[in-house]
Amino acid sequence: MGDRGAKRVFLNHIDLYSSKWIGKFLSNCVAGESLEEAGEAEASEDERSSPDALGNVKDGTFEIVGTLLNEDKKKDKKATFALEEYLAVTQEQLLPHLMKCDVIIYNISEDADQIDEASWAVSALHAELDNFDHPKMFILVSTLLTWALSKSLDPDDPDVPFTEEDYRKRRPHPNFKDHISVEKLVIKMGKTNKSKLSTYVVASGLQYGMGENLFHFFFKMSWLGEVSRIPVFGPGNNILPTIHVNDLAGLLQNVIDHQPKIHYLVGVDDSKNSFEDIVKAISSAVGPGKIQNVPKEDIFLTQNFTQNDIDSLFMNLRIEAIFLKENFNLNWVSETGIVENIDLIVEEYRRTRGLLPLRVCVFGPPAVGKSTVAEKICKQYKLHHIKLKDTITESIAQLENHIGMEDVESESDESANEAQEFLATLKENMEQNAGRLDDQFVIQIMADKLQSQPCKNQGFVLDGFPKTYEQAKELFAANEDEAEETNSKIPTFNKKMIPEFVFSLEASDAFLINRVMNLPESVVQGTHLAQEPFLRHLTAYRDVNTEDETVLNYFDELEIHPEQTEIASDDDIEYLVVMEKVCKILGKPRNYGPTKEEQELQEQRAAAERLRQMEAEKAEAERKEAEEAADRAARWEEWSNRLAEVRQQEEELLEAQSVPLRNYLMKNVMPTLTQGLIQCCRLKPDDPVDFLAEYLFRNRPEID
Known part of the structure; x- marks a missing residue:
């Protein structure tokens, strides 16, 4: 099976998480490619993990066929990486398809209901040995929960890890006895006639990456930002053996190409992360940065975990994939584990699930309806409405709350002292400026807000700020490590903060004055819409926006061209026409739809x-x-x-x-x-x- 010709690979349930990504990965791999030296076969990280790249087809790549679990997936559209898909087929109908394949992979790591079918498939193929027209390989992707109750190799040192060589000593979790039975059956079936049917078992660690599956609960909770602490069920000190789903796919590629003499392999990365370590890393990278240990039983109160998931999260196992590291050409995506590579994993998670932040600015003169439109955009797209006055008030309140906290956890006294000094500086500056802040403090507060986790996760709508070219330049300026060599005429900017869309609402002074005059006295009294402050703000806005370097010019220079909309009538009090245009430009929401x-x-x-x-x-x-x-x-x-x-x-x-x-x-x-x-x-x-x-x-x- 080491030739360079295309080989047909069967995968069960290619619409489930790990089988889908394994199929996509293999569909982009040339048969025999992993036999080359690492330097020759090395692919870039983006080529290995990008969903688009995985859909590309090279000459001589594996041809993927497989079964589907969900009928809805079949109705949507055929998987781009699959040559054939089979839905609701009987064993008699499936066997001819298996006979046409060079490699049959049965993944029982995420669907225990496939155990019986996997047992049938390897037995049926074994019964047809005499009818094979070419050699076949059967690979069972199992789970390390078949090792969950294994006795320690050294009672005096429980941290000594297991390896593949200890597979005969493995003892399964009580809920995974059927898994170990099919593992033994697969290995047994491969001993009869190895030249015709070779069999392998790959015991996979907990899979992560590419949008997540088992750990998705923690990613989603962190991304939504609706809680102040992410829960860790139980003490959280149990060691979870893990592997990136694309590294698992790479391991299977190597098994197919190398046909190793050892028939039981372990698929794990080099990490020894605990459950708490993983949740803490996710919370820090995506969410509030804090965790909370809750009773172990609380996990049963959520509807997000199956019993398989619960057993997986409470596993405690130290194991090393010695054979994998010493004998295979694996271009690791995440060799050191999820914690060490959390930034890469988070980027994959956001890209795969389409959870990209939507950053918007809305500009316009006073009383034109900026806040109304901004509020409607936030409601439609679930974004954060950023208003200057509210952000300053919120920032001061957070500083006061931080200083007043008795329990600062692991944060140092230095952090509290810095907060106290900054708060004192702000209040002093406001006293000197009749309640207003200098631009340098305003910029610092607004930049911190735009770089907060909620804004980085969902995105934001900036309401009427920045007001000037200089404010925009300072607010969106790139950090030193982010600055790039660009045309000198284009200012450097922070790509993770800069708005993607800019909307400018325009109206004549006569229209705006008439609109304000027709507002009820109860609405305008004590606000910026009262006659004197409104006229002052309108004049200031016109003065600032008659210069050559306006805030809109700043975005124009960055080729983020503002969309201008004229407001000339009060008939559209709900701004339906404006919102129709805005939604057409912004496109579909980039967040979680309802489950x-x-x-x-x-x-x-x-x-x-x-x-x-x-x-x-x-x-x-x-x-x-x-x-x-x-x-x-x-x-x-x-x-x-x-x-x-x-x-x-x-x-x-x-x-x-x-x-x-x-x-x-x-x-x-x-x-x-x-x-x-x-x-x-x-x-x-x-x-x-x-x-x-x-x-x-x-x-x-x-x-x-």
Whole structure:
């Protein structure tokens, strides 16, 4: 297998972390390349670790094929380094693919569910030995947790490290007995006919680099900057054997090319870092710089670790890869470990995950809306809003807090004394300048803020500062070790601080004055928008920006050309048009989007919110219906009361109107009518009505 022709390599689950990077690495390696002298085969660090470079294909490189675990990855797009991908294939379907390969690599270090398939694969290949048309190599990538409970080689000196030669003495962690069983099976299968099927086991240390996997929890927590201390679960003094994932890939490349006589190899770097050492290095390089030991059991309260991860982080093992160092041509990415190479690892982490800081400046005259636009950019892109006044206030508060701390941990008294002296200097300078600071102190405070971990991680939006060419030149000046030979016309600058995007909001004086005059008195009172300070600030801004060397000229000289936007109407009070232009220029956010768990939580919250709104709407409808029913009942009662009152009034009116009529009848009708009725009753005529009428006619009274 040492020829220079292309060889087909099978990898299981090439959409998982380590298999993916192993596949990418090998796809860029020429078969037999590691057999050359290190000087001839050496590749640059960027060529070995850059995701783009790993996707390039050279003549005679390994052809990578493999299975996929996640169907979603298949839907996205085919891996650039893979010749073929197999999703949801049966063992019967997979075996023909394995038979076509020169090298079969089964990685069980990050997915224990692959143990059974790895056992089947090596057994199935062994059963097909007579049908091989060319020699094959089977490599099992296992984990050093199969060594986790190994007894010390020297009871008097527990720090004596294990080596590959001690592999028969290894004792596994209780959760990794199946791993050691498949390790033994793989080695056994390679003893039957080594010329046709050679087998190897590579016991890998904990893998890191290229965006991280096991240690990602600590990197992400540090990068987000939401806690003041990064947790270390338990005492943290356990030694973790580690290896950069690309160094593990390089080890596999050497195994394929060299076909070593030893069949059990250990893959670790030279470090002997403890769990606490690693977390402290991550916190210092990416986060707050402080750690906190928490109870070991707290790790079970997080949803970020599998049981495999937990077992890995609590492993305590000293082991050396003697054979690797003495016999292989490995172009190490991180030979001395994660702590010694933390800057490189952090750079990989940021680049691989696209966590590059976004640095923005927003300029413009007073009342043009700089702060509103800056705030919207910060909210949209999760950046830090840097305002001069707030930063100075925050810096003074931090100095006072630092001086007042009784527990300064490992920081020296000298640090506290320096803080006290600087605070005294600032206050003295402010007293001498009516509450303002000289430029030299302003620049120092702002530079410290822009170089703070949050600003280096996520990025920032500078709101209206620097104000002049000289301030910009001093603020973004390069350190001596960062200065480069450049055109003399272009000032040197700090590449890690300089804004990538500059936005200038423009408006006429008449528009700005009219806008401020139309603001409510409660809004402008006591602020820089009050008439006198506003006009003074506007005049000062125009004076500064009429010179040849303006702050915008500074960025122009660095070929960071400001994007100018005219604000001429108050119709767009939400600055939607401005933000549309800004977002188009800035592109997509360069930070963590919501995780799957966070998305599910957001969906649950949205569903709960919709349910709450529906219940609120139902309650509101019931309330309105009850109000309307009560209103109807009240109106009905009022109407009934008024109707009864009207009827009573009508009866009283009729009663009053009937009195004269009754009097008339009693005086003029009733006496005659009564006598007529009496006569009718006495005489009993045949026609009483006619008799009564005749009687009344004859005896009608005389009416005045």
